[in-house]
Amino acid sequence: MILKGVGIGRGVAVGPVLRMAEPLPEPKDEPRDASITAEAENERVTAALNAVNADLNKRAEEAANGDDGQKQAAEILQAVAMFAADPSLAANIKAKVDAGATGERAVLDGFGQVEDMFRAIGGYQGERAADLHDVGQRVIANLMGLPAPGVPESDEPFVLVAKDLSPADTTALDLKKTLAIVTSEGGPTSHTAILCRARGIVAVVSAAEAIDLKDGEQVIVNAAKGEVVTEPTAEQVEEAHEAKAKADKAKELRGQPGQLADGTRIPLLANVGKPSDAKVAHEYGAEGVGLFRTEFLFIGNEQPPSVEEQTKAYAELLSQFPGKKVVIRLLDAGADKPLPFLTPEDEPNPALGLRGLRTLAQHKEVLEGQLKALADADAQTDADLWVMAPMVADEWEAEYFTKLGKSFGLKFVGSMAEVPSIAVMADKVAQVTDFVSIGTNDLTQYTLAADRTLGSVSNYQTAWHPAVLRVIKMICDAGREHGMPVGVCGEAAADPDLAVVLAGLGVNSLSMTPVALDDVRAELASHTMEEARELAAKALDGDFYKPPFWTED
Ligand code: PEP
Numbered sequence: 422m423i424l425k426g427v428g429i430g431r432g433v434a435v436g437p438v439l440r441m442a443e444p445l446p447e448p449k450d451e452p453r454d455a456s457i458t459a460e461a462e463n464e465r466v467t468a469a470l471n472a473v474n475a476d477l478n479k480r481a482e483e484a485a486n487g488d489d490g491q492k493q494a495a496e497i498l499q500a501v502a503m504f505a506a507d508p509s510l511a512a513n514i515k516a517k518v519d520a521g522a523t524g525e526r527a528v529l530d531g532f533g534q535v536e537d538m539f540r541a542i543g544g545y546q547g548e549r550a551a552d553l554h555d556v557g558q559r560v561i562a563n564l565m566g567l568p569a570p571g572v573p574e575s576d577e578p579f580v581l582v583a584k585d586l587s588p589a590d591t592t593a594l595d596l597k598k599t600l601a602i603v604t605s606e607g608g609p610t611s612h613t614a615i616l617c618r619a620r621g622i623v624a625v626v627s628a629a630e631a632i633d634l635k636d637g638e639q640v641i642v643n644a645a646k647g648e649v650v651t652e653p654t655a656e657q658v659e660e661a662h663e664a665k666a667k668a669d670k671a672k673e674l675r676g677q678p679g680q681l682a683d684g685t686r687i688p689l690l691a692n693v694g695k696p697s698d699a700k701v702a703h704e705y706g707a708e709g710v711g712l713f714r715t716e717f718l719f720i721g722n723e724q725p726p727s728v729e730e731q732t733k734a735y736a737e738l739l740s741q742f743p744g745k746k747v748v749i750r751l752l753d754a755g756a757d758k759p760l761p762f763l764t765p766e767d768e769p770n771p772a773l774g775l776r777g778l779r780t781l782a783q784h785k786e787v788l789e790g791q792l793k794a795l796a797d798a799d800a801q802t803d804a805d806l807w808v809m810a811p812m813v814a815d816e817w818e819a820e821y822f823t824k825l826g827k828s829f830g831l832k833f834v835g836s837m838a839e840v841p842s843i844a845v846m847a848d849k850v851a852q853v854t855d856f857v858s859i860g861t862n863d864l865t866q867y868t869l870a871a872d873r874t875l876g877s878v879s880n881y882q883t884a885w886h887p888a889v890l891r892v893i894k895m896i897c898d899a900g901r902e903h904g905m906p907v908g909v910c911g912e913a914a915a916d917p918d919l920a921v922v923l924a925g926l927g928v929n930s931l932s933m934t935p936v937a938l939d940d941v942r943a944e945l946a947s948h949t950m951e952e953a954r955e956l957a958a959k960a961l962d963g964d965f966y967k968p969p970f971w972t973e974d
């Protein structure tokens with residue numbers, strides 16, 4: 422059986438399950454024994470709060486002397502420790518004790534009220550509710566004279582399975598024994614996820630069905646696929662061991678530039694969705710940014726952000742890449758990314774409707790506002806800024822956008838290749854635009870006429886299809902002839918084997934989700950350009966393409 426969740430990183434691990442200890446029994450909602458005074462009970466609670474605060478601070482100090490990941494955990498632990506020393510929370514608990522509650526129940530309810538408040542706020546704050554709950558549980562355990570809930574002891578390496586982990590649990594983990602972590606709750610921004618990323622722990626979070634895993638059960642945790650395989654076959658286990666060995670080796674090349682075995686450079690860049698993603702891009706050794714999707718500034722708003730707001734966000738990203746290439750894409754509103762104030766509601770076929778540059782051309786104020794903000798941000802920073810438009814159909818649109826961008830003072834202005842028509846006209850396009858970046862997600866959707874959002878046609882969503890590769894080749898050939906750089910920034914670039922084929926077709930740079938960089942870098946390094954070209958020739962012939970099952974006999 423395969424349990425689905427959200428993978429953190431690309432690691433793979435195999436091992437037996439060890440479940441986190443069961444939670445503490447819930448303190449009864451009954452009045453305190455009349456013989457125990459409020460004063461005595463309050464003293465007990467204060468002592469427990471102090472003990473937990475001291476214990477968490479001690480762990481924070483220990484973590485501060487550890488590796489980088491533990492240092493990050495130290496800051497989180499210090500912040501969490503403060504919950505146990507919060508005067509208003511303590512006053513609320515005291516009021517409950519004064520009204521007759523037991524210390525245990527008063528702590529549960531006092532912390533619970535703040536947890537509910539955090540959850541109601543949602544987002545990052547919402548995920549802190551779990552941290553708060555953990556502190557409350559530690560205080561209750563102290564009052565009950567029970568050990569604090571936490572990571573179980575084991576002599577053998579294990580895959581830790583929990584609802585979610587508290588920061589204290591994560592720092593206490595013995596990394597030599599912890600093969601992987603699986604949680605049934607907690608999203609990609611939970612502390613478990615943040616700390617697993619920081620400490621390089623293989624993890625799959627938010628796998629709801631993991632709640633049913635049993636102690637000792639053998640599982641494969643595949644973070645790259647975001648899945649947990651239960652009762653794996655011997656073959657699956659062997660494959661997982663191989664994938665693990667490969668992933669470990671790939672990590673060793675981190676920090677080196679992307680290149681083929683013969684030294685041909687293929688810069689490896691990161692796809693990012695907001696300025697703060699730059700940190701992860703750096704962490705995985707990205708040489709710059711190959712696609713910054715600017716939609717995050719617009720989605721969820723009722724009107725476009727001001728030029729000043731945009732300038733601030735673009736400058737925030739650019740300032741993190743001095744001297745490095747950063748490709749920023751203009752807003753791609755429409756189809757799978759509709760915006761209420763720009764996208765018509767009545768399109769019967771949105772993928773073939775107003776989107777990308779077509780939308781921007783109808784809303785000049787948005788288009789020009791973005792270009793102005795980009796030029797202003799460029800003037801304030803030292804990155805090598807490249808700007809491109811989504812969904813450019815032909816040389817007229819390419820020329821229109823390139824000229825317009827330059828009139829704002831932008832130096833390098835290009836076009837995304839997502840519609841096959843731009844490839845058919847590539848020889849013309851290459852003469853009027855500074856660069857082309859191929860968006861294989863949309864290029865595949867439009868080449869094969871298969872909606873990328875529809876599960877029923879998802880087997881067409883592969884850039885391994887020789888028709889897609891031939892379309893890409895047309896763009897690469899034109900780029901080579903006219904000295905125009907061609908990059909790929911769609912998901913295809915993140916497939917290590919396909920990355921080699923793309924290099925063989927003549928793609929000059931590849932941009933992908935940062936976690937994919939290690940594997941792509943390692944695969945490129947193991948092939949010469951000659952080999953890459955041979956593989957590309959085979960791929961163009963369809964040798965590596967698996968047609969849908971119903972075309973087989
Ligand atoms: C693409 O289409 O490949 C691409 C990179 O753009 P998006 O996925 O944002 O449409």
Ligand code: MG
Binds near residue numbers: 811
């Ligand atoms: Mg696209």
